Amino acid sequence: MTTQWTRGVSLRQLRIFEAVARLGSISRAAEELHLTQPAVSMQVKALDGLIGLPLIETLGKKLRVTDVGMEIARHARAIDHQLAEAEAALAQMASGHAGLVSVGVVSTAKYIAPKLLMAFRERYPDVQVRISLHNRDDIFRQLEDNLIDLAIMGRPPAALGCEAHVFAEHPLSILACEGHPLTGSGMASVEDLGREAFLIRERGSGTRVTQESFLIEHGIRPTEIIELPSNEIIKQAAIAGMGLAFLSEHTCQLELRTGVLRRIAAPGTPVIRNWHVVYRDRKNLLPAAQALRDFLLTKGGGLVNAQVTSAQPA
Incomplete structure (x- = not known):
């Protein structure tokens, strides 16, 4: 690896490479930056030479960012953010x-x-x-x-x-489609809920963490867990009757107001976060x-x- 490579690198090179790494494509980076593809390739190659380690690899027609490249891209984003902070600070001093x-x-x-x-x-x-x-x-x-x-x-x-x-405050409730028997039967029991399928967010979601904690705390073992990637898809699946949703009430105000989704009264709900x-x-x-x-x-x-x-x- 070339020592003191930071003395030769330019902010323009870092911004260009960050776009390539983020978009996974030289052509898409060129389009975003309003540059030609040869100009983008030349700057990436120059940065690669300064660092002395490969930043990208091409496998057939696919571009892969190396671990070194991912680290450089991460620092490039941080540098760009710090420069934006400096610009904002000067603006604030003035006005x-x-x-x-x-x-x-x-x-x-x-x-x-x-x-x-x-x-x-x-x-x-x-x-x-x-x-x-x-x-x-x-x-x-x-x-x-x-x-x-x-x-x-x-x-x-x-x-x-x-x-x-x-x-x-952030309330979360168990929701079901209009006409679901548990929406009009008073307080639902653990056994009632255990006979239902539950819709759940993807891993990494805070709503999923709260839902899993709620199910464990109350001893609810659904017949099926259906993982879906967004609140919007979960709402539509619940409206279609695929299962019960556990969602923030802030995500479904329109559906609750129109009645296409209804709350299920259950012990411990709404969960207030x-x-x-x-x-x-x-x-x-x-x-x-x-x-x-x-x-x-x-x-x-x-x-x-x-x-x-x-x-x-x-």
Whole structure:
């Protein structure tokens, strides 16, 4: 490996290679960056030569990023984020609460985050909010790599040094299609629920962790567990009668209001969790990020609660 290779590398080379690694294609990277494919290939080859270790491999027509390449791409993203932070800091020095805030949102929170962030933008119109949507494990990685300023999520990471502040309650319920016998039979028993199939999110989802804990705690052993990759698919599967859903009530306000999904009364439900605003404990939050954190803590609960349906339709 070439020593002191960082002295020769350019920010342009790092940005180009990050695009290649992220998209898995030189042609797609060229299209995104508005460059020619030969120009992208030349910069990747130059960076490869500076480092002295292969960054990509081509197997037939497929491009594979090596472990070294993945590490370089990760640092490239962090460097780009730090430069954006520097740019935002200068903007804030010039005009107060202005600049950029990067917010990671867990997939379940996509039903509440837009309203929260729009209300924040109305108060701070000069702040640009950049949102990324991922499952819980990916948000952990973004926090760890310092790619986001704040995260909106349920359970905060225990092993990662973070500050986490509750700003709203987060109810989760067992839901079934309209006409399901358990929706109109009073309190469902463990035995009743054990005779049903349950729909469950993919691994890495916070909702899945909560659902598994609930089933174990109450001794519920479903006849079948059906894994599905998103809340939207789970809602449609539940509406079709494939099984019972265990979902955040924030994800299904329309379905509850129209009656195509109905709550099942069961011991321990709704399960009340909390929404948190999370950031690294040693992170120096710039004024715009501080403003968003404080806004969520003072106004977020009221805005979120206003979205929750208090009762099922008659």
